[in-house]
Amino acid sequence: MKSDELFALLRRRGVLWPTAEIYGGAQGLYDYGPLGAALKRQIEEAWTAWFVGLSHDYYRLDPAEILPEAVVRASGHLENFTDPEVSCENCHTAFRAETVLEKVRPEGVDGLSPAQIAEVVHANHLRCPSCGSTALSVPRPFNLMFGLDFGVTGKERAYLRPETAQSSYLAFPRMWDVGRHALPLGIAVIGKAYRNEIAPRQVLFRMRSFTQAELQIFFDPDHFVVPFDRVAAEALPVLRVPRREKGEETPEWVRAGDLVATGNLPEFYVYHLVHTYRFYREVLGYPADRIRLFEKSDQERAFYNRIQFDFEVRLDSLGGYKELGAVHYRGDYDLSRHGEGSGKDLSVTLTDGRSVRPHVLELTFGIDRNLWALADTHLGTEGERTVWRLPACLAPVPVGIFPLIPKAHSAYALRLADELAATGLAVRYDDAGTIGKRYARMDEAGTPFCVTVDAETLADGPSRDTVTLRERDTKAQTRVAVRDLPARLADALRLPRPPRA
RNA sequence: GCGGGCAUAGUGUAGUCUGGUUAUCACAUAGGCUUGCCAAGCCUAUAACCCGGGUUCAAAUCCCGGUGCCCGCACCA
Numbered sequence: 193m194k195s196d197e198l199f200a201l202l203r204r205r206g207v208l209w210p211t212a213e214i215y216g217g218a219q220g221l222y223d224y225g226p227l228g229a230a231l232k233r234q235i236e237e238a239w240t241a242w243f244v245g246l247s248h249d250y251y252r253l254d255p256a257e258i259l260p261e262a263v264v265r266a267s268g269h270l271e272n273f274t275d276p277e278v279s280c281e282n283c284h285t286a287f288r289a290e291t292v293l294e295k296v297r298p299e300g301v302d303g304l305s306p307a308q309i310a311e312v313v314h315a316n317h318l319r320c321p322s323c324g325s326t327a328l329s330v331p332r333p334f335n336l337m338f339g340l341d342f343g344v345t346g347k348e349r350a351y352l353r354p355e356t357a358q359s360s361y362l363a364f365p366r367m368w369d370v371g372r373h374a375l376p377l378g379i380a381v382i383g384k385a386y387r388n389e390i391a392p393r394q395v396l397f398r399m400r401s402f403t404q405a406e407l408q409i410f411f412d413p414d415h416f417v418v419p420f421d422r423v424a425a426e427a428l429p430v431l432r433v434p435r436r437e438k439g440e441e442t443p444e445w446v447r448a449g450d451l452v453a454t455g456n457l458p459e460f461y462v463y464h465l466v467h468t469y470r471f472y473r474e475v476l477g478y479p480a481d482r483i484r485l486f487e488k489s490d491q492e493r494a495f496y497n498r499i500q501f502d503f504e505v506r507l508d509s510l511g512g513y514k515e516l517g518a519v520h521y522r523g524d525y526d527l528s529r530h531g532e533g534s535g536k537d538l539s540v541t542l543t544d545g546r547s548v549r550p551h552v553l554e555l556t557f558g559i560d561r562n563l564w565a566l567a568d569t570h571l572g573t574e575g576e577r578t579v580w581r582l583p584a585c586l587a588p589v590p591v592g593i594f595p596l597i598p599k600a601h602s603a604y605a606l607r608l609a610d611e612l613a614a615t616g617l618a619v620r621y622d623d624a625g626t627i628g629k630r631y632a633r634m635d636e637a638g639t640p641f642c643v644t645v646d647a648e649t650l651a652d653g654p655s656r657d658t659v660t661l662r663e664r665d666t667k668a669q670t671r672v673a674v675r676d677l678p679a680r681l682a683d684a685l686r687l688p689r690p691p692r693a
Numbered sequence: 694g695c696g697g698g699c700a701u702a703g704u705g706u707a708g709u710c711u712g713g714u715u716a717u718c719a720c721a722u723a724g725g726c727u728u729g730c731c732a733a734g735c736c737u738a739u740a741a742c743c744c745g746g747g748u749u750c751a752a753a754u755c756c757c758g759g760u761g762c763c764c765g766c767a768c769c770a
Contacts, residue, residue: 196763197705204703204721216743216760269770336770354770390694390768398769494770576732597728624723628731635731644730660730667731 195509198567199395201578205636207231207567208396220392220400227637228563230588230618232403235476235559235566236382238586239405241687242471243380243555249371250378250407255359257384258340261349266533267358267526269337269351336387352386357554359383360408361526364550368540375542375550376411382559394510396564403559410550411460412542413524418463422691424449426466430485430501441513443484460553461499464519467690468555472503472516475688476562477583478569482506484513496525507568516565517557524549571638580638581665585687591619592634596646598623605645608659608674615678617685631662640664641681649674 193201203209206225210217224232244250264270312318342350353359360379371377382405392398428451429443446455451462465485472478488500499521504513527549531538539549571580584590593609595601602623609621620639622630627644634642642662648655648671659677660669672680 199762200704210761217762219761267770271770336768387769393763578732594730596730600728626727626732627729628733630732631730632732646730647728662730669730 193509193568193572195395198509198571201571201636202228202567208563220389220398222396222399222560227588231566231582231586231638232559232563234586234588235562236403236405238475238687239382239471239557239559240380241689242467242475243405243407243557244378245689246407246467247376247378249374249376250380250409251367251371252380252382253360253363253367254383255356255363255381257353257386258342258350259353259358260342261351262533263358263362263530264337264351264354266529267361268529269354269358336389338386338388354387355385356381356383356404356406357408357526357556360406361530361552364410364527365536365538373540373543375540375548376409376416377550378407378409380405380407382406396560397510397514399560405557405559407555409464409553409555410527411553412548413551414546414548416458416460416551418460420448420452420459420463423463423466424452426469428465428469428485429480429483430487432487433489436487436489443486457499458521461519461521464553464555465501468503468517468519470690472505475583475585476566477581478505478565482569486513486515496522498523505565505569507565509564509568514561514565515558516561517555520554520556522552522554524551526552577632577635579635579664582638582640584640584684587638587640587685589618589620589634589637589639590641590685591617591681592630592639592642593619593621594627594630594642594644595623596627596644600647601645601650604649608643608645608677612678612681615682617678617681631667635664638664641684643672643677644669 205227207228208222208224211221211223212218240252244252261270337354338352340350340352342348360381363379364377367377367379382403384401385404386401389398389400392400396402424447426448427445428448430446430451431440431443432455435444448462448466451457451465452459455462469483469485472483473480482505484504484506486502486504488497488502493500497520499519501519502515503517503519504515506513527538530536531549539547541547566582566586567580570582572578591612593605593612595605605623606621609619612619620634620637622633624630631642640663642664644660644662646660649657649659655671657674658671659674661672661677661680662669
């Protein structure tokens with residue numbers, strides 16, 4: 193489905209819509225409706241079950257979304273994003289003012305107002321580094337962070353966090369004490385991050401307010417042992433830099449063991465690639481032939497990332513592979529920077545007496561992007577039918593309950609709906625229209641199971657208190673005893689967990 | 694940010710060029726009939742010209758501005 197078409201369907205069904213729609217919307221902001229909010233929660237729960245489930249020493253936190261200026265100064269976000277931007281009127285290329293001025297002002301542009309920068313550009317007859325034109329624009333401030341007036345005086349500066357990761361790095365010293373004084377230590381955060389994107393586009397793929405799920409694993413760089421044997425035989429669809437340089441777009445299947453033995457990647461890194469891949473396949477259910485692990489080159493990576501593979505899924509709605517998450521080996525960059533910034537020593541002493549500054553392996557996951565991708569890859573039309581083949585454990589509404597004949601079977605069906613709801617299931621009762629329409633509605637909402645109460649349910653005899661259980665994917669119906677329903681549904685809806693390390 | 698295109702019920706659309714009765718049609722939604730297990734049928738109802746200004750006797754239609762969306766470029770620490 194094309195992006196417009198898919199978005200229209202999601203709007204119609206109450207999955208998501210533009211924020212402040214009655215005012216014409218706001219670029220890069222979207223609200224989740226009932227179905228979307230529930231699906232988002234399910235994705236978050238699935239992510240948590242899987243990744244926090246990787247170890248007994250991984251914890252989920254919920255930190256503040258506002259960061260004091262000192263934090264973003266230390267992390268580098270302030271420095272890298274307060275630079276004014278100059279663009280070329282001729283070739284429309286945008287540059288940091290610093291880049292344009294570097295010949296005449298090697299000390300940088302800190303402290304210069306946009307007007308002063310424009311003066312320097314003019315006085316020195318500076319040219320566009322790309323095309324040589326002198327038609328350079330007046331500098332504009334360029335900062336992807338939302339700044340806030342913080343406190344009563346409004347003089348203190350603070351920022352909406354541009355990524356959740358910083359919150360986890362700040363929490364590390366406290367978590368070291370809360371935890372068992374042992375590495376690896378994992379800090380997981382699911383929460384909002386905010387970026388004032390220049391050009392938000394493609395609905396959920398470039399938003400100004402979005403939800404990230406990130407697991408930061410702090411580990412001893414000399415000693416991060418993983419049960420690699422268990423995953424060595426797993427093959428991954430990787431697209432590595434040398435193959436990319438030959439113009440290849442498609443991944444090749446390489447065994448995890450070979451990525452380590454001949455691929456020059458550390459075991460701990462590949463081990464986490466495998467488990468992340470398994471999450472995309474086994475929990476989210478993306479087709480194997482749509483996933484690729486896209487290695488970023490030296491030039492493409494942020495300088496502090498030593499290894500980076502993006503998890504990409506090919507989406508018809510957006511016309512190509514899109515990044516849904518990544519695995520970054522960040523070295524000790526983050527704890528070093530925050531150590532310097534705060535003046536606190538963020539190294540820890542291990543039980544063997546060694547003092548180490550932990551390295552970080554960062555597993556990032558875009559909740560919104562994956563929600564869209566789950567619609568793109570699992571929602572489609574099959575003739576007259578529109579079916580959202582979501583994995584059952586992710587379904588926003590896992591069960592629909594209908595009376596076959598409204599007047600005759602409503603009371604029983606309503607009671608059954610209440611009973612199942614009491615077990616914690618999100619159920620939807622529907623008696624409108626024909627039975628076929630109700631099934632169709634639930635198919636579109638991604639509901640994997642529908643329960644129908646009919647005459648047999650009420651009649652005396654061997655079928656008393658049995659209902660039909662209809663499966664979305666096969667349309668198959670089986671007769672099930674009502675008393676077996678809760679266990680049967682719970683089984684089918686359980687969230688997968690990885691084997692613990 | 695730049696260039697181009699687009700904007701009519703919940704969704705998809707006709708009408709716009711060439712201004713002129715009550716804005717077309719389908720689907721969806723709600724109610725009714727239908728003893729019916731996969732979007733059947735019939736009846737009824739709800740529901741739209743993106744926002745602001747201008748031209749005109751008269752604007753969905755022409756002009757200007759804004760907003761949003763799409764495509765390409767740039768950007769994405």
